[in-house]
Every structure is written in structure tokens, then in C-alpha cells.
Amino acid sequence: MAQADRVETGRKVWAPWYTLHKVYAGLIDMYTLCGNEQALKIALGMARWARQRTDRLDEAQMQKMLGVEHGGINDALRNLYAVTGDPELLALARRFDHKAVLDPLAAHEDRLKGLHVNTQIPKVIGAARAYELTGESCFHDAATYFWNQVTAARCYAAGGTSNDEHWRTEPYRMASELGRESHETCCTYNMLRLTRHLFTWNPEARYADYYERALFNGILATQDPANGMMMYYVPMASGFYKTFMTPEDSFWCCTGTGMENHAKYGDSIYFHDESGLFVNLFIASELDWIERGIRIRQETSFPEEANTKLIVRTGRPAEFALKVRIPSWVAPGGKAVLNGKPLEAFSSPGSHLVLKRTWRDGDTLLIDLPMKLYLERLPDDADTAAILYGPLVLAGDLGSERLTADKVLGPMGPSGEAVAVPRLAGDRRQLDSWIKQVPGKILTFRTVGAGRPDDVTLVPFYKLFGCRYAIYWELRN
Ligand SMILES: [Zn+2]
Incomplete structure (x- = not known):
């Protein structure tokens, strides 16, 4: 009061x-x-x-x-x-x-x-x-x-x-x-x-x-x-x-x-309108679409694998449009496979692939969503950019120098000085010529001969804990 x-x-x-x-x-x-x-x-x-x-x-x-x-x-x-x-x-x-x-x-x-x-x-x-x-x-x-x-x-x-x-x-x-x-x-x-x-x-x-x-x-x-x-x-x-x-x-x-x-991961995967069902996110889940008596099971370990599988469960055949998001980041080579048969139709990046048909119990749709590396530059500094792979921001591991528990646990943000950050001097149009997947390590990359002075290991930002990092890089020699 x-x-x-x-x-x-x-x-x-x-x-x-x-x-x-x-x-x-x-x-x-x-x-x-x-x-x-x-x-x-x-x-x-x-x-x-x-x-x-x-x-x-x-x-x-x-x-x-x-x-x-x-x-x-x-x-x-x-x-x-x-x-x-x-x-x-x-x-x-x-x-x-x-x-x-x-x-x-x-x-x-x-x-x-x-x-x-x-x-x-x-x-x-x-x-x-x-x-x-x-x-x-x-x-x-x-x-x-x-x-x-x-x-x-x-x-x-x-x-x-x-x-x-x-x-x-x-x-x-x-x-x-x-x-x-x-x-x-x-x-x-x-x-x-x-x-x-x-x-x-x-x-x-x-x-x-x-x-x-x-x-x-x-x-x-x-x-x-x-x-x-x-x-x-x-x-x-x-x-x-x-x-x-x-x-x-x-x-x-x-x-x-x-x-x-962190309770939200399940809440924006699916939406529906009068004509059908949108699949917006690729997250392992099961949708119980009660009004239509339909279940959709999504099996995937996305983003660790660049695909998803949708399995329709319905008591009787049901006509509706399944509208799967084809993300803006998708690389060439994406495809949809329905019950084992590749579909001729796909959809351009940044739209929904609409499959309107009579769906039967057990119908299975596989969607391949290949990822590629790309830069996202600052709007007012083309020489500073983040590196992305598909929807994932990659962060560089800069080691754990001067990182003590009291610095990490408790404060709202970091303190002290930043450590030195390498500049990256690779060809901006050919990222895969100098950012290479590390064999045997999922979603892990390493710059090759491009870091000044040192090369750096890149992992998805969501996997990086316990070390200093960079998301934005100076792309200069
Ligand atoms: Zn807040």
C-alpha cells in the first residue's frame, strides 16, 4: 500500500x-x-x-x-x-x-x-x-x-x-x-x-x-x-x-x-488452425490433438541431427494439412519423405511445407533439414560477425583463465577484464574452407589456419559452460 x-x-x-x-x-x-x-x-x-x-x-x-x-x-x-x-x-x-x-x-x-x-x-x-x-x-x-x-x-x-x-x-x-x-x-x-x-x-x-x-x-x-x-x-x-x-x-x-x-520447451512446437496443424519446432514430443482425435509423435534428436520424424496416430483416416516449417537457415538438399517415398515437393526456406491429404494411422513423414555455416554481421560493422550453423549460434571456447567459483556463481554478470580474443581471417564466402567439423564430436568445429594468433574450437552456445567465450568475432587479418 x-x-x-x-x-x-x-x-x-x-x-x-x-x-x-x-x-x-x-x-x-x-x-x-x-x-x-x-x-x-x-x-x-x-x-x-x-x-x-x-x-x-x-x-x-x-x-x-x-x-x-x-x-x-x-x-x-x-x-x-x-x-x-x-x-x-x-x-x-x-x-x-x-x-x-x-x-x-x-x-x-x-x-x-x-x-x-x-x-x-x-x-x-x-x-x-x-x-x-x-x-x-x-x-x-x-x-x-x-x-x-x-x-x-x-x-x-x-x-x-x-x-x-x-x-x-x-x-x-x-x-x-x-x-x-x-x-x-x-x-x-x-x-x-x-x-x-x-x-x-x-x-x-x-x-x-x-x-x-x-x-x-x-x-x-x-x-x-x-x-x-x-x-x-x-x-x-x-x-x-x-x-x-x-x-x-x-x-x-x-x-x-x-x-x-525452461518449462517452455513443450509449448510452441505445434499450433493449429481450421485447416490443419503447424509443426514449428523440432523437439521430440507427442501432441494429443484432442479436438480431432489425432496424435502426432515427433521423434528427433535435433539439433544434434538435422532431421525429424513425424508419425501420425489416428483412429480413422483424417483429412488435414500438415504444415511443417522449413527454416530460413536450411541448406540445399532438404527433403521430405512420406512413408518411405521421397516427395517431389519441398518448400523454400522460411516457409511452411503444406501437405494436405487424408492421413492414416501410422503415416510417417521424415524431414531432412541440412544445416550450413554462415555469418551474421553487425548491421553497422560488416567486419564483426557471429558464426552460425543452422539455427545455432557457435561460441568459441576461450579457456577458463581467472574463472573462480565466486566469479561465476552469484553475480548477475561477469567482472574483471576480458581475455584476448583471436581475430578470424578466413575467407568470408567459404566458411567451410576454414571452419571444420571435429571428427567424432557432434556439433563441434575448429578453425584451421584462420585464427590470429590462435585457432579456436567452436561449439553451440547452449553447450558451452565453464569457460570464457566469444560469440562475435573480428573478421580481420
Ligand atoms: Zn531479468
């Missing part, structure tokens, strides 16, 4: 509505996912309290208060409206739309420079939810423009965004933004949430391409498989290292979203 007083009157305070949003979101999930009526009752009581508090504020006071981080309170209140149909909740949610941020976005203006990143993304998710519930085009425009702009002009190769928690530059200015406290994990979490909304409005493969990139490189890479600990910042500056929370003494924002992150 005291915090709410402070934020309403412009006094110094942390972020009471941000915290409340998290509580709302948890309660609404408990109701919608688990049917817990008590959770809904509490959330509605909290919404009544929010309305009483904010009824006393005029529009100018309200907008001033929204200058303080408030998470996705506009999203949570809309989700409560979606559950109850109470128009007062929709009106209350609208009062929490921060116009200084959403209005320029709806007008396709990037005024993001200087803003705290993870404060803004949830506001846009709230706008996306507004469009879904009311159909108002300004919210659609704000959300789609924001997504396009952030993914194209403000994201790193690993799919995340932010440097020192902010967008500090004009768009497409990334060379100065390879920081040791960059790529806050909460920002990746929220971009993934926003991406799910946008894909459901317009099921284009590019949304799922981004989702895969951020999931494998910006999320999977942030949990240490040895102990389950998770990351806050993900350094994009070369020569630093990953740092992790401790079990009891570092409960960060990224710890909370981290708990959700």
Missing part, C-alpha cells in the same frame, strides 16, 4: 505494479490452467483494489505513474477480462496502457532509444492482447511494428536484446552494444511471449524462425545443465563468461522468468 502511494505521487519507489503483475499472472494461470477458483477470486479482489486506487487518479496522473516500470499489468487485467467478460476490467486495463510508448509504435516510429528494455516489452504484450480481445488496429500496429523493429534492428544473434538493460542507440546501431551486461534473459522471455501472439495472427515461418533462434541460443544456453542454475545477463562482449544464480541468495527477475523459460 505504501509503495502504491509512492508510485502514484511520483516519489522514489521500485516497481510495485511490476510485482503485482507477476502475482496476477500466477493467479490467472492457476485458474486457467488448473481450474483453481480461489486463485480467480483473489485476482478479482486485487483488480477491485486496483480500480479503487486508480479511480482517484486523472488521466495525466495515471500516465505519469506509468513512467515507472509496471510489467504487463495491462496484459493481466485483459486476461482477467477474457475469463470473466466483465467490461470494467477491460476499461481498467486500458488505463494501464502507457501512451508515451505505445502511441509512437502504433505510428511506426522507433523512439526506443534510451528506454529500459524489459519495462517496455510487457506493455506491448498487453497491447497484443488488446488487439486479440477488441480488434482495434492501433494495438495490432504497435505490436507488429515493435516486433519487426526489435528483431531486425536491436537483437543479437542469440535472439535477445538490451545492453545494460537499455536500448542505448538508434536502430541498427549494434557495434557499440556488445556488452558484458547485455541480452538480459527476461527480455528474451518476453520477446518469445510476444512472438507467440504474432504467429497466431499471421502464421508466417519467420516468427517461428525467430522463436527457434531465441529458444535454442537465448534460453537453452542460460541454464547450467550441471546444477540447474540460470543466468541474468548474457554477455555479448567477447572474452567474458556466463554467470549464474545461486539456489538461495540471488532471486532475480531472471530467476522467476527463468523458472518459466
Whole structure:
């Protein structure tokens, strides 16, 4: 209550509505996912309290208060409206739309420079939810423009965004933004949430391409498989290292979203519309499509092998379109094989392969998705680039010099100086002439005669733990 007083009157305070949003979101999930009526009752009581508090504020006071981080309170209140149909909740949610941020976005203006990143993304998710519930085009425009702009002009190769928690530059200015406290994990979490909304409005493969990139490189890479600990910042500056929370003494924002992150691997693999089923991600899984009485089993060890197998289980033959994403990164030679017979049709990279037919029990579709090496350059420095293989960002192992447990476990980001990072002087158009697979080691590469002064071993960023690394390389002699 005291915090709410402070934020309403412009006094110094942390972020009471941000915290409340998290509580709302948890309660609404408990109701919608688990049917817990008590959770809904509490959330509605909290919404009544929010309305009483904010009824006393005029529009100018309200907008001033929204200058303080408030998470996705506009999203949570809309989700409560979606559950109850109470128009007062929709009106209350609208009062929490921060116009200084959403209005320029709806007008396709990037005024993001200087803003705290993870404060803004949830506001846009709230706008996306507004469009879904009311159909108002300004919210659609704000959300789609924001997504396009952030993914194209403000994201790193690993799919995340932010440097020192902010967008500090004009768009497409990334060379100065390879920081040791960059790529806050909460920002990746929220971009993934926003991406799910946008894909459901317009099921284009590019949304799922981004989702895969951020999931494998910006999320999977942030949990240490040895102990389950998770990351806050993900350094994009070369020569630093990953740092992790401790079990009891570092409960960060990224710890909370981290708990959700690593439960997400199952939630955006499949989508459906009236005509069929989208397979967006290649993750071993089984889908129970209850409405149609169909099961899809996906067998794969992707990305360790560049293919997947989809097996249809259905009690009776069923006509539908199976729409498998053919990623933008796929190399020549991709193919689809149905029940042992290669199909003439494939699909261009960055689209869905649509197979509309009557599916029978046991039908099996194999999809080969060959990967290749490629560079992703900084938009404002063509001589600095990340190296990718398929959807995977490769990171160079730079050893474990001066890496002690107290540096790695506990801090939100790395400390001290970076170690020296080799420059890579290989032919930029012929990566496979100087980046070679290490025989017998899956997804492991080594530069050959290109490192200055030394060659380097490259592995997927999600497999690299316990050492210093580089994602971005200077491509100079
Ligand atoms: Zn965070």
C-alpha cells in the first residue's frame, strides 16, 4: 500500500505494479490452467483494489505513474477480462496502457532509444492482447511494428536484446552494444511471449524462425545443465563468461522468468488452425490433438541431427494439412519423405511445407533439414560477425583463465577484464574452407589456419559452460 502511494505521487519507489503483475499472472494461470477458483477470486479482489486506487487518479496522473516500470499489468487485467467478460476490467486495463510508448509504435516510429528494455516489452504484450480481445488496429500496429523493429534492428544473434538493460542507440546501431551486461534473459522471455501472439495472427515461418533462434541460443544456453542454475545477463562482449544464480541468495527477475523459460520447451512446437496443424519446432514430443482425435509423435534428436520424424496416430483416416516449417537457415538438399517415398515437393526456406491429404494411422513423414555455416554481421560493422550453423549460434571456447567459483556463481554478470580474443581471417564466402567439423564430436568445429594468433574450437552456445567465450568475432587479418 505504501509503495502504491509512492508510485502514484511520483516519489522514489521500485516497481510495485511490476510485482503485482507477476502475482496476477500466477493467479490467472492457476485458474486457467488448473481450474483453481480461489486463485480467480483473489485476482478479482486485487483488480477491485486496483480500480479503487486508480479511480482517484486523472488521466495525466495515471500516465505519469506509468513512467515507472509496471510489467504487463495491462496484459493481466485483459486476461482477467477474457475469463470473466466483465467490461470494467477491460476499461481498467486500458488505463494501464502507457501512451508515451505505445502511441509512437502504433505510428511506426522507433523512439526506443534510451528506454529500459524489459519495462517496455510487457506493455506491448498487453497491447497484443488488446488487439486479440477488441480488434482495434492501433494495438495490432504497435505490436507488429515493435516486433519487426526489435528483431531486425536491436537483437543479437542469440535472439535477445538490451545492453545494460537499455536500448542505448538508434536502430541498427549494434557495434557499440556488445556488452558484458547485455541480452538480459527476461527480455528474451518476453520477446518469445510476444512472438507467440504474432504467429497466431499471421502464421508466417519467420516468427517461428525467430522463436527457434531465441529458444535454442537465448534460453537453452542460460541454464547450467550441471546444477540447474540460470543466468541474468548474457554477455555479448567477447572474452567474458556466463554467470549464474545461486539456489538461495540471488532471486532475480531472471530467476522467476527463468523458472518459466525452461518449462517452455513443450509449448510452441505445434499450433493449429481450421485447416490443419503447424509443426514449428523440432523437439521430440507427442501432441494429443484432442479436438480431432489425432496424435502426432515427433521423434528427433535435433539439433544434434538435422532431421525429424513425424508419425501420425489416428483412429480413422483424417483429412488435414500438415504444415511443417522449413527454416530460413536450411541448406540445399532438404527433403521430405512420406512413408518411405521421397516427395517431389519441398518448400523454400522460411516457409511452411503444406501437405494436405487424408492421413492414416501410422503415416510417417521424415524431414531432412541440412544445416550450413554462415555469418551474421553487425548491421553497422560488416567486419564483426557471429558464426552460425543452422539455427545455432557457435561460441568459441576461450579457456577458463581467472574463472573462480565466486566469479561465476552469484553475480548477475561477469567482472574483471576480458581475455584476448583471436581475430578470424578466413575467407568470408567459404566458411567451410576454414571452419571444420571435429571428427567424432557432434556439433563441434575448429578453425584451421584462420585464427590470429590462435585457432579456436567452436561449439553451440547452449553447450558451452565453464569457460570464457566469444560469440562475435573480428573478421580481420
Ligand atoms: Zn531479468
